[in-house]
Each structure stands twice: as structure tokens, then as C-alpha cells.
Amino acid sequence: xxxxxxxxxxxxxxxxxxxxxxxxxxxxxxxxxxxxxxxxxxxxxxxxxxxxxxxxxxxxxxxxxxxxxxxxxxxxxxxxxxxxxxxxxxxxxxxxxxxxxxxxxxxxxxxxxxxxxxxxxxxxxxxxxxxxxxxxxxxxxxxxxxxxxxxxxxxxxxxxxxxxxxxxxxxxxxxxxxxxxxxxxxxxxxxxxxxxxxxxxxxxxxxxxxxxxxxxxxxxxxxxxxxxxxxxxxxxxxxxxxxxxxxxxxxxxxxxxxxxxxxxxxxxxxxxxx
Amino acid sequence: xxxxxxxxxxxxxxxxxxxxxxxxxxxxxxxxxxxxxxxxxxxxxxxxxxxxxxxxxxxxxxxxxxxxxxxxxxxxxxxxxxxxxxxxxxxxxxxxxxxxxxxxxxxxxxxxxxxxxxxxxxxxxxxxxxxxxxxxxxxxxxxxxxxxxxxxxxxxxxxxxxxxxxxxxxxxxxxxxxxxxxxxxxxxxxxxxxxxxxxxxxxxxxxxxxxxxxxxxxxxxxxxxxxxxxxxxxxxxxxxxxxxxxxxxxxxxxxxxxxxxxxxxxxxxxxxxxxxxxxxxxxxxxxxxxxxxxxxxxxxxxxx
Amino acid sequence: xxxxxxxxxxxxxxxxxxxxxxxxxxxxxxxxxxxxxxxxxxxxxxxxxxxxxxxxxxxxxxxxxxxxxxxxxxxxxxxxxxxxxxxxxxxxxxxxxxxxxxxxxxxxxxxxxxxxxxxxxxxxxxxxxxxxxxxxxxxxxxxxxxxxxxxxxxxxxxxxxxxxxxxxxxxxxxxxxxxxxxxxxxxxxxxxxxxxxxxxxxxxxxxxxxxxxxxxxxxxxxxxxxxxxxxxxxxxxxxxxxxxxxxxxxxxxxxxxxxxxxxxxxxxxxxxxxxxxxxxxxxxxxxxxxxxxxxxxxxxxxxxxxxxxxxxxxxxxxxxxxxxxxxxxxxxxxxxxxxxxxxxxxxxxxxxxxxxxxxxxxxx
Numbered sequence: 001x002x003x004x005x006x007x008x009x010x011x012x013x014x015x016x017x018x019x020x021x022x023x024x025x026x027x028x029x030x031x032x033x034x035x036x037x038x039x040x041x042x043x044x045x046x047x048x049x050x051x052x053x054x055x056x057x058x059x060x061x062x063x064x065x066x067x068x069x070x071x072x073x074x075x076x077x078x079x080x081x082x083x084x085x086x087x088x089x090x091x092x093x094x095x096x097x098x099x100x101x102x103x104x105x106x107x108x109x110x111x112x113x114x115x116x117x118x119x120x121x122x123x124x125x126x127x128x129x130x131x132x133x134x135x136x137x138x139x140x141x142x143x144x145x146x147x148x149x150x151x152x153x154x155x156x157x158x159x160x161x162x163x164x165x166x167x168x169x170x171x172x173x174x175x176x177x178x179x180x181x182x183x184x185x186x187x188x189x190x191x192x193x194x195x196x197x198x199x200x201x202x203x204x205x206x207x208x209x210x211x212x213x214x215x216x217x218x219x220x221x222x223x224x225x226x227x228x229x230x231x232x233x234x235x236x237x238x239x240x241x242x243x244x245x246x247x248x249x250x251x252x253x254x255x256x257x258x259x260x261x262x263x264x265x266x267x268x269x270x271x272x273x274x
Numbered sequence: 275x276x277x278x279x280x281x282x283x284x285x286x287x288x289x290x291x292x293x294x295x296x297x298x299x300x301x302x303x304x305x306x307x308x309x310x311x312x313x314x315x316x317x318x319x320x321x322x323x324x325x326x327x328x329x330x331x332x333x334x335x336x337x338x339x340x341x342x343x344x345x346x347x348x349x350x351x352x353x354x355x356x357x358x359x360x361x362x363x364x365x366x367x368x369x370x371x372x373x374x375x376x377x378x379x380x381x382x383x384x385x386x387x388x389x390x391x392x393x394x395x396x397x398x399x400x401x402x403x404x405x406x407x408x409x410x411x412x413x414x415x416x417x418x419x420x421x422x423x424x425x426x427x428x429x430x431x432x433x434x435x436x437x438x439x440x441x442x443x444x445x446x447x448x449x450x451x452x453x454x455x456x457x458x459x460x461x462x463x464x465x466x467x468x469x470x471x472x473x474x475x476x477x478x479x480x481x482x483x484x485x486x487x488x489x490x491x492x493x494x495x496x497x498x499x500x501x502x503x504x505x506x507x508x509x510x511x512x513x514x515x516x517x518x519x520x521x522x523x524x525x526x527x528x529x530x531x532x533x534x535x536x537x538x539x540x541x542x543x544x545x546x547x548x549x550x551x552x553x554x555x556x557x558x559x560x561x562x563x564x565x566x567x568x569x570x571x572x573x574x575x576x577x578x
Numbered sequence: 579x580x581x582x583x584x585x586x587x588x589x590x591x592x593x594x595x596x597x598x599x600x601x602x603x604x605x606x607x608x609x610x611x612x613x614x615x616x617x618x619x620x621x622x623x624x625x626x627x628x629x630x631x632x633x634x635x636x637x638x639x640x641x642x643x644x645x646x647x648x649x650x651x652x653x654x655x656x657x658x659x660x661x662x663x664x665x666x667x668x669x670x671x672x673x674x675x676x677x678x679x680x681x682x683x684x685x686x687x688x689x690x691x692x693x694x695x696x697x698x699x700x701x702x703x704x705x706x707x708x709x710x711x712x713x714x715x716x717x718x719x720x721x722x723x724x725x726x727x728x729x730x731x732x733x734x735x736x737x738x739x740x741x742x743x744x745x746x747x748x749x750x751x752x753x754x755x756x757x758x759x760x761x762x763x764x765x766x767x768x769x770x771x772x773x774x775x776x777x778x779x780x781x782x783x784x785x786x787x788x789x790x791x792x793x794x795x796x797x798x799x800x801x802x803x804x805x806x807x808x809x810x811x812x813x814x815x816x817x818x819x820x821x822x823x824x825x826x827x828x829x830x831x832x833x834x835x836x837x838x839x840x841x842x843x844x845x846x847x848x849x850x851x852x853x854x855x856x857x858x859x860x861x862x863x864x865x866x867x868x869x870x871x872x873x874x875x876x877x878x879x880x881x882x883x884x885x886x887x888x889x890x891x892x893x894x895x896x897x898x899x900x901x902x903x904x905x906x907x908x909x910x911x912x913x914x915x916x917x918x919x920x921x922x923x924x925x926x927x928x929x930x931x932x933x934x935x936x937x938x939x940x941x942x
Contacts, residue, residue: 010376010379010381011381013376014376014381014387017372017373017376017387017391018387018390018391020449021390021391021393021394021449021453022390022393024394024402024405024406024409024449025393025394025397025405027405027408027409027416028401028404028405028408031408039414040413040414041414042414042419042424042426043419043423043424044414044416044419085298085299085302086299088294088295088296088298088299089295089296089298089299089300091295092292092295092296093296096288096291096292096295104296106566107303108299108303110559110562111303111307111308113506113558113562114307114311114555114558115509115510115530115531115551115554115555115558116510116512116531117510117512117530117531117534117535117538117550117551117554118310118311118314118551118552118554118555119306119307119310119311119314119551120310120534120535120538120539120551121310121313121314121317121538121544121547121548121551122309122310122313122314122317123306123310124539125313126305126306126310141302141306142306144302145302145303145305145306145307146307148299148302148303152299163660163662165658165659165660165662166662166664168624168627168629168649168656168658168662169656169658169662169663169664169723170664170675171628171629171648171649171650172627172628172629172649172650172654172655172656173650173675173676173679173723174650174676174679174680175650175679176648176650177288177291178291179679184664187666188664188665188666202396205398206397206398206399208398208399208400208512208513208516209512209513209535212516213539223398224398224399224400224401224513225400227398227400227401227404228400228403228404228513228516228517230404238408238411241404241408242404242408245397245401245404245405248397248398248401249396249397249398249401252396252397253393253396253397255396256389256392256393256396257386257389260385260388260389260392261385261388263392264388264392264457264460264461267454267457267458267461268457268458268460268461268464285631287648
């Protein structure tokens with residue numbers, strides 16, 4: 001009997017936690033599928049009418065598709081560049097004999113902790129002088145810098161787990177260091193590379209601060225900036241904001257549901273093994 | 275076989291290889307992280323007003339810092355930030371611990387539950403901010419409905435009242451980042467071998483005793499790491515404030531990073547604003563050092 | 579294809595792992611680097627392979643000094659303790675890998691892979707991945723990958739230590755057979771002296787980074803250079819007795835406690851009279867049954883073809899405690915020996931087969 005009470009309590013607790021985690025998000029999703037009248041209804045309607053007019057309005061009046069395009073390009077390019085550089089640096093730190101290894105890892109960690117404001121001004125000035133304000137590279141370069149610590153830490157810890165003899169065997173078989181890295185090590189750390197890719201992509205997709213500073217023209221703005229700055233003519237266009245938010249977050253929610261195991265593993269690898 | 279210049283010594287070649295591997299990473303970090311920090315410090319020693327370029331950029335030494343100390347809004351932002359950090363970090367680690375304990379157990383649909391818990395972490399902070407802003411809306415927000423039902427006249431504009439606005443921001447932050455703390459603590463929980471609990475059960479310890487004597491001590495490193503990451507992140511709070519309250523009402527939710535942003539980018543005071551940049555950096559740097567010292571020694575204790 | 583190693587020294591973290599090592603391996607020779615863990619044998623192997631760089635000294639493979647060549651350029655092949663098979667490739671790809679790196683044509687690769695697979699009897703395994711193979715099969719694939727390139731030198735790093743006892747014996751024979759067939763110069767590292775004695779043509783025995791002796795298995799067994807070599811080689815280990823040489827007009831004697839051995843014919847020992855020496859007597863050089871010496875049988879090991887007797891010699895009182903480290907003598911005898919625990923026994927020594935060590939080095 002005690003077991004049963006224990007069980008029900010536990011599942012009740014689980015339910016509460018899940019409910020609280022998802023409720024605000026589901027509420028927003030729900031809002032996006034309503035009509036303008038339904039949004040302002042009191043008591044709030046639990047079940048939306050399924051109307052897509054806010055989505056259409058968001059696309060037509062509020063440039064939603066531009067935001068999506070920009071976010072996709074920026075996040076994808078950032079991810080590709082960061083992962084490549086992280087593989088190289090992560091391998092060097094995991095395997096090769098370098099002095100000051102702790103120092104390098106420590107300073108990378110520090111970089112990931114920087115308050116963005118500390119580098120915002122100078123980064124903005126650099127972009128301005130290069131003519132890179134309102135361009136993709138203007139945000140990609142800072143994004144790569146900010147995601148490198150994450151990528152390097154995750155990949156270095158995955159590389160460390162591989163047996164050292166594999167690279168020895170590859171070198172005896174005739175591979176150069178570089179060949180051994182990309183022919184043997186990288187394929188074997190595919191899970192780690194994949195996890196790092198997901199985490200870097202999520203970070204780049206969600207980044208707001210630098211996008212806000214560097215992308216001031218609507219044409220180039222990413223989703224977070226667009227959603228934050230949604231201005232209606234007379235009042236806040238909640239319906240469109242909700243629609244835009246849903247579009248912005250569907251890819252992420254899908255990523256999370258399909259890859260929660262890998263994501264969790266990647267985050268813990270970074271945190272605990274470090 | 276090799277078209278590159280043959281380097282004589284084998285160890286030399288390895289060193290060159292290591293150098294080449296680290297070069298891209300180092301270049302990025304040096305240009306877009308280390309240089310800007312130093313540059314911020316340099317800028318803070320000058321008087322730069324972006325909207326009046328004609329005034330030049332005269333060197334003013336530590337005058338900006340002197341002004342900063344007397345700047346009431348700045349001090350207020352600092353205290354706001356510190357209160358925010360302390361309260362949210364404590365609550366987040368606490369909630370994270372509860373969540374971690376729950377999802378550590380094996381049960382069906384555990385994967386689904388974990389995914390659901392990750393959703394707040396995965397979505398952009400500005401989206402979360404808009405969500406909560408909508409919930410706290412004074413006309414048709416969900417929060418008002420829960421408190422007052424259909425009694426529209428009683429609805430309050432929560433985000434327009436200083437104390438509630440601050441609490442709303444903290445609530446949103448806790449909602450968004452507890453999953454992250456939970457994951458780190460979960461990793462720590464999973465390193466505890468089951469036989470410790472089994473042996474304790476045989477010796478007659480109840481659940482609370484097992485938690486106190488086995489779980490808590492062994493997850494201390496994970497707790498500290500979660501504290502460290504969350505403290506650093508909480509100091510940087512910006513997105514929530516920008517979207518939900520813009521620092522208001524009346525600077526009630528003005529935090530360091532937001533104030534710095536306003537000064538540099540909204541008002542163009544790059545010199546003065548850089549002072550804030552430098553101070554914020556120094557604070558987080560010191561906290562980081564402090565934590566690493568504490569975590570470092572603690573970790574050595576547990577590695578035995 | 580000979581290997582010459584001159585004055586190799588290597589330290590790790592300030593600790594000297596090998597100290598001024600020099601030796602030669604002739605063309606086609608099967609040379610064993612033998613020694614306890616930590617003696618530096620694997621380090622020497624890795625230096626020859628090019629996976630580590632020595633602090634000082636030279637390595638010549640086939641007359642050429644190779645210290646500045648990467649492992650892939652030295653035309654060597656290595657079989658690792660854990661086999662180091664590429665987990666994400668199947669057996670075919672694992673063996674093809676070294677050939678692909680050298681950019682051979684697909685037809686040549688296919689031909690060589692199948693030839694080698696046939697030689698090692700692993701043709702049916704070509705499509706499988708390493709994790710689907712047993713230990714012995716993985717071993718053979720690792721060897722296949724090593725021989726497929728026809729390199730000038732084979733290096734083996736304790737390849738049999740991960741196999742169970744029976745498999746180890748089988749693989750030992752296979753490796754020996756392979757060497758007979760291919761005649762490639764081989765350097766083989768092991769800590770197992772039985773492996774060394776059965777496989778090697780030349781044994782280099784190491785301890786703490788210093789070469790103790792270089793010789794054939796017979797030399798190393800019958801003419802050990804020092805105490806270390808004598809006690810390391812041979813199972814059960816050699817019996818060691820510390821004592822003094824006594825000489826008078828009547829003869830020469832070796833005295834250890836209450837044991838006195840008459841060494842009439844060994845005149846050369848007269849110069850050591852009065853000095854402390856260690857006597858080494860192999861278990862098979864003691865004959866139970868009759869003789870001047872006596873003791874109590876503490877334990878008998880019956881190994882099928884023979885028996886090993888553990889004796890507490892007379893003069894040392896047997897105690898009731900389990901005294902594992904107490905002074906014992908081991909005797910190797912035929913399985914027909916009659917006797918049991920606790921019984922007294924007499925035995926004699928074949929004086930022509932005693933070694934004597936003075937200050938660690940063998941004098942007889």
C-alpha cells in the first residue's frame with residue numbers, strides 16, 4: 001500500500017513538473033492559433049479555433065520569412081565553422097602534448113562567461129570599421145567566438161575517451177596527424193560531434209544581444225531580434241508575436257524531443273568532466 | 275607524399291601541427307574576445323559620445339569611474355543585479371535539484387519527460403520573455419485570470435509595479451534556466467553508484483537519511499558547478515529585461531548589462547558606458563576565480 | 579633488414595625510463611624484449627616505431643637513421659596489445675586501410691586483402707565489424723593488417739596478454755609459424771617469460787630501464803648473467819640461498835644456515851673463501867629421495883606430468899602459522915613421487931648445476 005502511495009505521489013510530481021515546464025509555451029502556441037477576438041476573451045479560451053490568420057499576418061506584415069531565412073543562414077554557418085575549428089582545437093587539447101593546456105582551457109571557459117556588454121562596444125566598433133554592420137558575417141564572427149568554448153570542451157572530452165592506440169595504429173599505417181584526425185578520430189566521435197552541433201546551433205539560433213546591436217535593419221534581423229522588437233501600430237500584436245514565436249521555436253522543440261539523450265550527455269560532459 | 279616544406283625534426287613537426295590546429299580557435303578568441311576586453315578598458319579612459327563625433331575622443335583618465343561611483347542609477351542597477359543573482363541562483367539550483375532527483379529515477383516515458391523539461395532551456399530567451407509578458411498582461415493575461423477570474427476590473431498591470439515587475443523577471447528566469455541546473459546536477463547524481471544506497475538500505479537508513487548522508491555530499495561538486503554557471507549567467511541578464519520591462523518601471527528592473535547597453539548604444543556614451551563594461555567584467559572575473567578556487571579544492575577532496 | 583639501437587635514453591616527467599640502451603637485431607631475427615612491467619620495454623618499442631621521440635641516442639633501420647621519420651615513413655608495422663582495430667570499419671576495410679593510405683589501386687588492394695585473409699584463415703570474417711569478433715579473431719585481423727604491407731619490420735606489443743590461456747598457446751604457435759614463413763625481422767615485447775623462451779631467437783632482458791642480458795633462450799636460462807636474470811627466467815623460480823664459501827685443505831663448502839654443500843670440484847671458488855655469495859639452484863637440479871639434506875614437505879603441486887614440492891628445509895622450524903614468505907625450497911620431480919604434506923623428505927643437489935652469484939653477478 002505504501003508503495004502505491006509512493007508511486008502516485010511520484011507520478012503526480014512528475015506531472016506537475018512537466019505541466020509547469022510546458023504550460024507557458026503551450027499557452028503561447030495556443031494563442032497563435034486564435035482569432036484577434038479570441039485573444040482578448042475573458043475567460044481565456046482553452047481551445048483555439050485553429051485560425052492561421054496570425055501566421056499569415058506575421059509573414060505578410062511583419063517580415064517573418066526574412067527573419068527565418070536570416071536565422072537559418074546565420075545559425076547554420078556559425079555551426080559549421082565552429083564545429084570545424086572545435087574539432088581541430090579539441091583534438092589538440094585532448095591528445096597532443098602542449099604546455100599550458102590548463103591555461104588554455106581555463107581562458108576558453110572564461111570567454112564563455114564574459115558578460116556580453118564587456119566586449120559589445122569594441123566588437124561593434126570593429127564591425128563598423130569593417131563595414132560589416134547589417135551583414136551575416138557581422139554576427140557570425142562573434143557567434144563563432146562565443147560558441148567555441150562550448151564546442152571545444154565537448155569535443156575535447158569526447159576525444160579523450162577514445163583509446164590512444166587507434167591514432168598510433170593509424171600513424172604506423174601511414175597516416176599523417178591530420179589524416180589520422182579526420183579519417184579515424186572524427187568518424188568515431190560522431191556522437192560527440194553531433195551533440196556539439198546541436199548545442200552550437202541552438203545557441204546561435206537563440207542569440208539576441210549581438211544580433212540586436214549589429215543587425216539594425218529589418219532586412220537582416222534574425223528571429224530573436226524580430227520577435228523582441230515586434231511593434232504594432234496601436235497596440236502590441238500578441239497574435240503575430242505568438243505566431244512568430246511558434247515558428248521560431250518549432251525546430252528547437254523538435255530537436256529537443258528527438259535528441260534529448262544526446263543533448264543531456266553533451267551538457268553533462270562539458271560540465272562535469274571539466 | 276608531402277608537398278609542404280619538410281621540417282627536419284619529428285617533434286618539431288608535431289609542435290607545428292598542434293600550433294596549426296589551435297590557430298583558428300586562438301585567432302577568433304583573441305580578436306573578438308580578448309582584444310575587446312582590453313579595448314573596453316581603453317575606451318573607458320576616454321570621453322566618447324557617438325552622437326557628437328566632432329567633440330573628438332579626449333583622454334580623461336579615471337574620470338568616468340569617478341562619475342560611475344556617484345551615478346545613482348548605476349548603483350541601483352548593481353544592487354538590482356546582485357539581488358537578482360542571489361535569489362534566482364538559489365531558487366534555480368533548488369528547483370534543479372528537485373527536478374534532477376525526479377528524472378533520475380527509471381520510469382516509463384522518462385525520455386519524454388526529459389524532453390519536456392528541456393523546452394524552457396531550448397527556446398530563445400526573448401521568446402520566453404514575450405511569453406511571460408503576455409501571461410502578465412494587464413488586460414487579458416493568464417496570470418490575472420488565475421487570480422481574479424472574470425473580474426476584469428481587479429486586473430493589475432503587474433509589469434508596471436516595481437516589486438512585481440522584478441519578481442516577474444525572476445520567475446521567468448527561474449522557469450527558463452532551472453532545467454540547465456537540473457541537467458548538471460543529474461550528471462552528478464548519475465555518478466553515485468547504486469550499491470551505496472543499497473548498502474545504506476540494508477543498514478536501515480530511511481530515504482531522508484540516505485539523501486542527507488549519501489546524495490548531498492556526493493553531488494556537492496555538481497552543485498558547485500551548477501552554482502558557478504548559473505551565477506555567471508545571472509549576472510548577464512539582459513534579454514528578459516529588454517523585452518519585459520525595458521529596465522522599468524522607474525529603473526526598478528534596471529540591471530547592469532541593460533544599463534550598460536543603454537548608455538553605449540541608446541545614448542551613445544561609449545566612454546562612460548565602457549566603464550560599466552569593465553566593472554561588470556571584473557565582477558564576473560573575480561566571482562569566477564573565487565568559485566574555481568572553491569571548486570578546485572573541493573574536487574581534489576572528492577577525487578581522493 | 580636489421581635494426582640497430584645505440585645509446586637510447588628516454589625520460590618521462592623527469593623519471594628516466596630507459597638508460598643508455600644499445601642492441602642489434604639481425605635481419606630476419608625474432609627478438610624478444612622481456613621484463614617486468616615498468617622496465618621500459620614498451621618504451622623502446624615505441625621509440626623504434628616513431629610514436630615517441632628519444633632524449634638521446636640513435637635508431638638505425640636497415641642502415642638508415644630514422645629518428646626524424648614519422649611512423650608511416652619507417653616501413654614498419656605494429657600489433658598493439660588491444661589490437662587497435664578501427665571500430666567503425668569492417669575487417670576488409672581495416673586491412674585495406676594501410677594500403678589505401680598509400681594509394682594503391684582498388685584491384686591491388688582487393689588482391690592483397692584476400693591473400694592475407696586466406697593466409698590467416700579469416701576469409702569469412704571480411705564483412706564483419708571488430709565488435710562482432712572474438713579475441714582470437716581480432717588478433718588475427720590485427721596481424722593481417724600488419725603483414726599486408728610487407729613491411730621490413732614487425733613490432734608486437736604484448737599481443738597475447740588479452741587472450742585466455744588456451745588461446746594464448748595456440749596463437750603463440752601461429753605467430754611462430756608466420757615468422758617461419760615470412761622471415762621478417764620482428765621485435766616482440768612481453769612480460770611473460772614462457773612466451774619469450776618459446777618464441778624468441780634472441781632475448782633482451784630488461785629491468786628498470788637497463789639491459790640485464792642479451793642471449794638465446796638457452797643462454798639466458800643456463801648462463802644467467804646476474805641474479806635478476808636467474809630469478810626472472812624459469813618456472814618455478816630458481817631457489818636462492820644466501821651463504822658463505824668456506825675453504826680449507828679438505829675442500830670447498832658452501833654454508834647457508836644449517837645447510838652445507840660440498841663443492842669438491844669447483845676449485846675456482848677458492849678465491850671467494852670467506853665471502854658472501856648467493857647460490858642459485860634450479861628446482862630440477864634437486865633430487866628427492868636420498869641425500870644429505872632434509873626437510874618437511876609443506877605443499878605439493880600436482881601438474882599432471884610432474885610434481886612441484888615445496889619444502890621447508892631442516893634447521894628452520896616449521897611453524898603452525900601460514901608462512902608464505904618463509905624460507906622454502908622448491909623441487910621439481912616426476913609425477914610418480916610418493917609423499918605427502920607434513921612428511922619428512924631427504925634430497926640431494928646436483929653440484930654440477932649450481933650457479934653462484936657474487937655481488938649480484940654470476941661467477942659460476
